[in-house]
Amino acid sequence: MQAPPISDSSLDRDIAKAAGRIRDGQLVAFPTETVYGLGADATNGEAVAGIFEIKRRPSFNPLIVHVLNKEIATQFVRFNAAADTLVEAFWPGPFTLVLSATTDNGIASLVTAGLDTVAIRVPAHPVARALLTATDLPIAAPSANRSGRLSPTRADHVTAEFQSEAPMVLDGGQCESGLESTIVDLTGGQPVLLRPGTITREEIESALDQPLGETQSEDKNAPSAPGQLVSHYAPAAPVRLNASDTKDGEALIGFGDNMPATTGPAINLSPSGDMREAASNLFDALRQLDRAGAKAIAVVPVPTTGIGEAINDRLQRAAAPRA
Ligand code: TXA
Ligand code: MG
Numbered sequence: 001m002q003a004p005p006i007s008d009s010s011l012d013r014d015i016a017k018a019a020g021r022i023r024d025g026q027l028v029a030f031p032t033e034t035v036y037g038l039g040a041d042a043t044n045g046e047a048v049a050g051i052f053e054i055k056r057r058p059s060f061n062p063l064i065v066h067v068l069n070k071e072i073a074t075q076f077v078r079f080n081a082a083a084d085t086l087v088e089a090f091w092p093g094p095f096t097l098v099l100s101a102t103t104d105n106g107i108a109s110l111v112t113a114g115l116d117t118v119a120i121r122v123p124a125h126p127v128a129r130a131l132l133t134a135t136d137l138p139i140a141a142p143s144a145n146r147s148g149r150l151s152p153t154r155a156d157h158v159t160a161e162f163q164s165e166a167p168m169v170l171d172g173g174q175c176e177s178g179l180e181s182t183i184v185d186l187t188g189g190q191p192v193l194l195r196p197g198t199i200t201r202e203e204i205e206s207a208l209d210q211p212l213g214e215t216q217s218e219d220k221n222a223p224s225a226p227g228q229l230v231s232h233y234a235p236a237a238p239v240r241l242n243a244s245d246t247k248d249g250e251a252l253i254g255f256g257d258n259m260p261a262t263t264g265p266a267i268n269l270s271p272s273g274d275m276r277e278a279a280s281n282l283f284d285a286l287r288q289l290d291r292a293g294a295k296a297i298a299v300v301p302v303p304t305t306g307i308g309e310a311i312n313d314r315l316q317r318a319a320a321p322r323a
Helices: 009-023 045-055 081-090 126-135 153-165 200-209 275-293 306-318
Strands: 029-030 037-041 064-067 096-102 115-123 181-185 190-193 250-254 266-268 296-299
Touching: 009 029, 009 037, 009 126, 029 126, 037 045, 081 200, 096 126, 115 181, 153 275, 250 275, 266 275, 275 306
Parallel strands: 064 115, 096 181, 250 266, 250 296
Antiparallel strands: 029 037, 096 115, 181 190
């Protein structure tokens, strides 16, 4: 689905109002091409504290800083050759780099959880870009959901999640990518994929002409990015993976031709077997089945190549034992 054109004058007014709120230290939810973000002025520690409060997020979990372009990014992080190559290939877009922070860069320490690195991204979504232009500030924004829950891919997901606590939400329609950005850490010797996303491992390795390193942890399920808890992106209902049928009371998520017969609610992530479409629909499908009152959700196998790595990463976290 396309984002509404930004010549839309009521959206223009909303963006101006949202920018005023960000400058005032308030929170605003806004669309990006990945998921909706919950934004605050990254240089205002109290505003950023508001993000942790409303998300009920452990404060050791650092946030991504969003900026309009690479030139602005250089105020906050130090680029190296690999970073230059990757941002040339993937910015603006669903791609985040972890780089060393520049000194006295003004970013609130709560944003980086006291680390001397910053996760930074230049989004492509026209509404996100209009908000960055109107505020003229770096915007710290995690996904606009309570900690551990599914990321929102539509404006009404955000209002449903936060109810009476919901901040102002800029409505940009359904997010095109539907999974959080790919995160690559360039602060060590070898580039490391911290979080798979719709920019795939293969695309990054081909741009760098070098393989991505594995995360240090022996345990494939251990957190890679500090915030990558094993149980994450979780719907309310328990999730069962690699299903070939449904058990009593289970709802079904199918993919392509793999749509086992069932009597309960069922959603096909992409009847034509398109992986991009499946990524874009995943979180909305899990939410819909939660709303339908599913006791559990059975998911058929989804291919693991390309974007499939990111889809399976989110499915495994959705299915992991809850804390
Ligand atoms: O697509 C996205 O990235 C969305 C949109 C709104 O931009 N944002 C998002 O943010 O997914 P969040 O907070 O849900 O996930 C940020 C991830 C966390 O796993 C966090 O631990 C990691 O980025 N992160 C942030 N700063 C980091 C740093 N300095 N070093 C390593 N990981 C970092
Ligand atoms: Mg998140």
